[in-house]
Amino acid sequence: MIRKQAFINCHFLIPVKAALRVFGLALLLTMGGCAIQSHGFLQPAGTIAVADRRLLIEVVLLMLIVVVPVLILTPLLVWRYRSKNTLSSYHPEWEFSLWLELLVWGVPVLIVAILGYMVWVKTIALDPYRPLKSVEKPMEIQVVGLDWKWLFIYPELNMATVNKLVFPADRPVHLTLTSDTVMLTLLIPRMAGQIDVMPGMKTQLNFQANHTGRYLGENTQYNGTGFAQQKFTVLALSPNEFSAWVGQVRRQASLLNQAAYAKIAVHDIAQHPIYFSSINGFLFESIIARYHGRPEIKAGTEKTRTTATGTNHDL
Numbered sequence: 001m002i003r004k005q006a007f008i009n010c011h012f013l014i015p016v017k018a019a020l021r022v023f024g025l026a027l028l029l030t031m032g033g034c035a036i037q038s039h040g041f042l043q044p045a046g047t048i049a050v051a052d053r054r055l056l057i058e059v060v061l062l063m064l065i066v067v068v069p070v071l072i073l074t075p076l077l078v079w080r081y082r083s084k085n086t087l088s089s090y091h092p093e094w095e096f097s098l099w100l101e102l103l104v105w106g107v108p109v110l111i112v113a114i115l116g117y118m119v120w121v122k123t124i125a126l127d128p129y130r131p132l133k134s135v136e137k138p139m140e141i142q143v144v145g146l147d148w149k150w151l152f153i154y155p156e157l158n159m160a161t162v163n164k165l166v167f168p169a170d171r172p173v174h175l176t177l178t179s180d181t182v183m184l185t186l187l188i189p190r191m192a193g194q195i196d197v198m199p200g201m202k203t204q205l206n207f208q209a210n211h212t213g214r215y216l217g218e219n220t221q222y223n224g225t226g227f228a229q230q231k232f233t234v235l236a237l238s239p240n241e242f243s244a245w246v247g248q249v250r251r252q253a254s255l256l257n258q259a260a261y262a263k264i265a266v267h268d269i270a271q272h273p274i275y276f277s278s279i280n281g282f283l284f285e286s287i288i289a290r291y292h293g294r295p296e297i298k299a300g301t302e303k304t305r306t307t308a309t310g311t312n313h314d315l
Contacts, residue, residue, distance in 0.1 A: 045215060045236070046191035047132060047208045055122050063112055128195050129204045131174070138172035138206065142166070142284040145177070145184035145197045146265050147217070147224045153256075153284055159249050160256045162264060164273035166245055169212045169236040180265060180287050185221035188234055194220055200291025206298040209236035226268075233273065252277045258286070 046052040081088055124130075131138065142153040153160045166186075167173050177186060179197040187194035192207035209215075219230035237245060254260075256276035261283060264274065280286075 027193050041189045041193075044190055045209055045211060045213055046188075047210060048126060048192040048206075049190050050210070051122075051126055052193060055118070055126075055306070057116065058118065062114060065111060066108060074091060076097070115125070126193070128206060130195065130206060132172040132208055134172045134208070136171045138174040139167050141167070141173060141175050143175050143177040143186065143197070144284065144287060145179040145181060145186065145305050147181050148268060149264070150186070150217070150219075150232050151261075153279060155279075155284070157246060158278055159246070160276040160279050161249070162274035163232040164275075165217060165232060166235040166237060166242065167209070168239050168242045169209040172208045172242050175207075176284070177203045177205065178284070178288050182223045183221055184223065184230075186217065186221050188215060188217045188218045191234070196221070200288055202288065212236050212238055212241070249275045250277045254278075256280065257282065258283070 040048045041052050041056075044053050079085075121198060140154075140156055142155060144151040144153070149163050150165075151160060151162055152165050175186075175195075177197040178201060179199045181199070183199075184197045185194050186197060186205070188207070191209060192205060195202055195203050195205040213236055215234040215236070217232045217234045219227055221227065235245075252275050254276050256279040258280065260276070
């Protein structure tokens with residue numbers, strides 16, 4: 001009798017253990033998604049990302065008007081009109097109901113109309129080319145997409161970085177982007193939506209960080225082996241911290257000209273950020289000009305600004 005009871009208990013515990021394992025695996029998967037969520041636009045840190053999240057929530061709530069009744073009524077109708085339920089009324093000659101037609105067709109038509117209006121309004125409001133309203137002048141940054149890396153040029157500061165985008169918080173940022181390789185897509189999830197970059201073409205992206213912090217930037221365009229590793233660090237600093245960072249970069253006597261650019265363009269994934277304290281001011285335009293059959297723009301009389309090391313280069 002004891003052995004039989006133990007046998008029953010063991011067989012009873014098998015599905016319980018299996019259920020616990022499935023629950024544990026689901027819990028682990030859910031916890032693993034927290035890291036992704038911490039870098040996503042569901043936790044926005046910028047003006048555009050806040051608007052993107054609000055739009056997503058509005059669209060989801062609007063669609064739930066259709067989804068929730070379907071999920072609730074489908075099992076109820078199946079249960080109520082099952083073959084064994086003889087108490088439910090049966091009307092074999094019924095074929096039309098005005099109220100039912102209005103409900104089935106009217107609600108979806110109304111939702112589609114509202115969604116169309118929202119898309120029209122939000123497409124204009126969240127246009128990546130649309131400058132943000134601010135009393136401060138946007139920071140101009142030129143972006144060049146390369147194989148497995150990103151080059152960020154600061155024309156106003158005469159400096160550049162590789163795989164590290166730094167800017168002041170609470171100030172608009174205007175990116176002008178191009179590619180010197182295949183098509184890429186730049187995305188900073190907690191700041192703004194994605195923007196495509198293509199060889200020989202310029203695209204634009206406007207955004208603003210609402211507070212300081214470290215964020216993730218990446219290439220989301222599937223374009224071959226290594227694309228998933230094309231990520232970069234985004235830093236939004238206070239004005240004082242940004243000024244200190246600029247001074248630190250300028251203390252490095254490294255010039256970004258055509259020769260230096262050719263070297264970084266052919267290297268593999270940049271494991272660490274690279275800094276340039278001075279640049280050729282025509283580099284960005286020269287990259288685009290090559291794809292239009294025009295000769296590279298030369299800066300014959302242009303001189304780089306004097307860096308903290310006292311060097312002054314004729315380009």
